[in-house]
Amino acid sequence: TGDDLDGKPSHFHALMMFTKVYKSLSLQQKFQVAMRSMAKHGRFLEDEMLVLHYVSDAGSQELGEKMLPELLLDATFRYEVVFHNVDALTEKLFPIVEAMQKHFSAGSGTYYSDAIFFLSVAMHRIMPAELKRIVQLDLDLKFRSNIRDLFQEFNHFPAEAVIGIAREMQPVYRHTFWQYRKENPKSYVGDPPPDGLPGFNSGVMLLNLDAMRHSTLYNQLLEPERVARLAEKYHFRGHLGDQDFFTMIGMEHRELFYPLSCGWNRQLCTWWREHGYGDVFQLYYHCDGPVHIYHGNCNTPIPDD
Ligand code: UDP
Ligand code: MN
Helix, strand or coil, X not given: CCEEECCEEEEEEEEEEECCHHHXXXXXXXXXXXXXXXXXXXXXXXXXXXXXXXXXXXXXXXXXXXXXXHHCCCCCCEEEEEEEEHHHHXXXXXXXXXHHHHHHCCCCCCCHHHHHHHHHHHHHHHCCCCCCCEEEEXXXXXXXXXXXXXXXXXXXXXXXXXXXXXXXXXXXXXXXXXXXXXXXXXXXXXXXXXXXXXXXXXXXXXXXXXXXXXXXXXXXXXXXXXXXXXXXXXXXXXXXXXXXXXXXXXXXXXXHEEECCHHHCEECCCHXXXXXXXXXXXXXXXXXXXXXXXXXXXXXXXXXX
């Protein structure tokens, strides 16, 4: 079932990062594909509402407001659009995620503006308590199934799970955990599926904000000392923001994550096949079963069905 905001149990919340879109034709095209496919396949009950949240700057918000009515023209469901100012969210986020940024950001310094890449990590602390569940989605997606079915996955979370997320489909974390894997040759860290732990991809995430708020363990893992200790243990140094954090704590505490099937985030990027990992690439890239959402990550074109 849906979610509760302002006492309405039939609201389904989805959030997308939507910054600098006004100056990128490529992001505008991705936005069109994502929203048109969401509208085309989306089915909801009569009393239900899809609430679309966009984290934007002023220019992107203006563009979004202009484009959305046309992109959602075919939608048979009710929807509402909410824009969140990226600067206002960054201000709330920065003090919570500042300490972890150095482990999971590109470059050497801790940049204030990079804090927004960790929004999902601390969303439960900065969104109103009435908001109990939210799905965070990339813009470079194409839906082939009803987005309402994605929300149904919340109902399969085991008791301790706080986030639903699909595995990463390239050997990027085999690379990141190289030193740890050398020191621990029997470990599954960075190994391919089905038995290994390939890490996570953040293109499609189910955030059970209520569970995140109530999980003592999850909130302990946000503490700077805990993050530093784990980063040291795993020799972890990344640059992919939230997905690095979730991947690292997932190696230690698998129970916090409900594994979404690969079809809900069928990543298409093949960069690592050509960069030293061709021999093992297919073990990671392989995905059986129906594709519900294509993810054209690293600017990979998405097939026309
Ligand atoms: N994004 C954005 N503005 C930007 C770049 C990225 O709003 O200038 C958002 C957008 O929602 C995008 C997400 O950040 O889908 C993650 O970036 P991207 O999908 O390009 O990363 P990839 O999946 O290729 O790693
Ligand atoms: Mn993406």
